Amino acid sequence: MRNRAAAIILRNNQVLLMHRQKPGRDYYILPGGGVKLDESFSDACKREVIEETGLEVLGLTMVLTNFTGGAEEQYFLVRVGEGEPVLGGTEAGLNSPENAYSFDWLTETELESCNIKPEAAKRMCLSVIRKSGGG
Numbered sequence: 001m002r003n004r005a006a007a008i009i010l011r012n013n014q015v016l017l018m019h020r021q022k023p024g025r026d027y028y029i030l031p032g033g034g035v036k037l038d039e040s041f042s043d044a045c046k047r048e049v050i051e052e053t054g055l056e057v058l059g060l061t062m063v064l065t066n067f068t069g070g071a072e073e074q075y076f077l078v079r080v081g082e083g084e085p086v087l088g089g090t091e092a093g094l095n096s097p098e099n100a101y102s103f104d105w106l107t108e109t110e111l112e113s114c115n116i117k118p119e120a121a122k123r124m125c126l127s128v129i130r131k132s133g134g135g
Contacts, residue, residue, distance in 0.1 A: 001071035005045035006032035006121060007078040008063065008128050009055070014105035015125045016085060017116065018052070021100040027115040028104070030075070030125070031085075041074040049078055051089035053103070056081035063128065066120045075124050 007030055009016040017028040031052045035044040046057045058079040066073045084103075091101045106114065108129045116122035 001069045003035040003041070003072045004032060004074075005035055005041045005048060006030040006073060006075050007045050007049045007060070008075060008125055009049070009053075009078050009080055010129065010132055011080075011105065013129065013132065014107055015111060015129055016053070017104055017106055017114075017125075018091070019100070019102045019104050021102075023098060027117050028106075029117050030121050041072075042076065045074070045076045045078065048089075049080065052087070052091055053080075053085035054088050055083060055085055064120075064124055066118075068118055068120070073118075073120070075121070077128060 009031065016031065018031055020027050020029060031049055032045060033048040035041055042060060045060060049055060049057050058081055060076040060078045062074055063077050064075045087095060087101055095101045108126065111122065111125050111129065116125065
């Protein structure tokens with residue numbers, strides 16, 4: 001497994017998630033992706049947010065490191081500029097009815113009941129939104 005940097009983006013007490021739909025699978029993931037050999041986790045997070053969402057990264061704070069299957073995952077609380085996310089990067093090229101990518105802003109209540117991968121990401125999102133006064 002590859003090391004991964006993930007972005008928790010909050011706006012109006014909602015968290016931005018990427019909705020993934022494939023035949024027989026329906027789940028959410030945080031924007032983010034693999035860390036290249038020559039970059040830091042924070043640089044990977046910034047790069048992935050820009051590539052996947054097109055949003056301007058104004059700042060980030062590391063909130064958790066998690067180890068899963070021999071890989072390190074770092075989660076960052078990311079401040080972004082105005083505007084709505086627009087699917088870009090590899091995901092835009094792969095997007096199809098059989099392999100769908102879309103963005104959703106979810107409230108705390110919606111987060112509690114949705115299928116977020118991995119489970120650690122769901123716990124982090126709920127913790128961050130509760131600390132922000134979202135619930």
